[in-house]
Amino acid sequence: MISLELPRARPNDFTKVLPMVEEIIREVREGGDRALIELEERFDGVKLDSVVEDRVDELASRVPRELRDAIDHIYEQLVEFHSSIKPRDFAGRSRGVEYGVVWRPIRRVGIYVPGGGRAYPSTLLMAGVPARVAGVGEIYVATPPSRIDPVICYISKKLGVKRLYRLGGVQAIAAFAYGTESVIKVDKVVGPGNIYVQAAKFLVSKDVGIDGIEGPTELVIIADESTNPRDVILDMRAQAEHGPATLIVLISTSRELINEVANELRSDENMYYLVEVSSADEAIEIANELAPEHLSLYVRDPHRYLGRVVNAGAVSLGRTPPAIIDYAAGPNHILPTNQWARFRGGLTVYDFLKPIMYANAEEPGEELVKSAMALARHEGFELHARSIGVRYGWE
Known part of the structure; x- marks a missing residue:
């Protein structure tokens, strides 16, 4: 179908699914692994003994050599791209103050790889490579259990993924955000998905970092x-x-x-x-x-x-x-x-790094000290002003 007029903006309206998504998140927070297993049977029609995939090595070995070579080649290209834009630590000095920024990786990241009717191992490459280049210490992956793609397992091994979970949809996002007996609570959740997944990311974003709303x-x-x-x-x-x-x-x-x-x-x-x-x-x-x-x-x-x-x-x-x-x-x-x-x-390597700023102001310039004290007193913070003045011998 063809339209010769400009399209209207499409706000991502979660209103119709939020109550359902909130209820699933509550079930996961209260029920842990038991709730995850029940939810997988309810939504994906899969009966699980455990949400942890323990066949990663076996499944990865099934990937044909030609496809492994293709993955390796793409992996190298993505590593080069994200390495080239990775920020560097910075240090400078002005008005008697030494200052700078050091970049530190996020400690734990959960990557959601959508699935169901199809498998999307390219998503794991796109999210996992910048995380690895950033230096993320622990990477965890969740993907729907109805079909665990061996290519996802192969990429997980290349990335050094700590654990692969057989989880899909809202329950995967909730498990990453709050943790269960088997699922490690992470610091940030990334990855695309349907409206339910995006609504879940939106709801848990008050408690865990997310990359954004995609789709x-x-x-x-x-x-x-x-x-x-x-x-x-x-x-x-x-x-x-x-x-x-x-x-x-x-x-x-x-x-x-x-x-x-x-x-x-x-x-x-x-x-x-x-x-x-x-x-x-x-x-x-x-x-x-x-x-x-x-x-x-x-x-x-x-x-x-x-x-x-x-x-x-x-x-x-x-x-x-x-x-x-x-x-x-x-x-x-x-x-x-x-x-x-x-x-x-x-999504880039920046999404997996945190800038930590620092300053050494043991011998700052006189005008900088006076300016800081003046602004602190203007805002009514007398003890702020005094802590500055006393330290540098102005009071």
């Missing part, structure tokens, strides 16, 4: 007359594989391109938005308003326009298919949706 998928393509229609159509259909809720928008200065794309996609069941604009500047402005998960600059000299992109999760330049970012290029496919790109980016 459904979004793609905005900006194209000009130099664009190959076949490539655009294929990229749009590729992202539509994520399901009917996917937002797919083509913005172009070429009416001929729009017409050709419309003729090809008109019979598709998915909804596509095709928008004609008078200039690339207008297209960039619209894209920044939409703040999409994926933005494709399929134009001549895409670097010229990259500098003007302010709201996007990940940007593919020129003829780069967005799908290569989903799997292997280096940037992450765990990206902000629902206009969250206005204030956060995709």
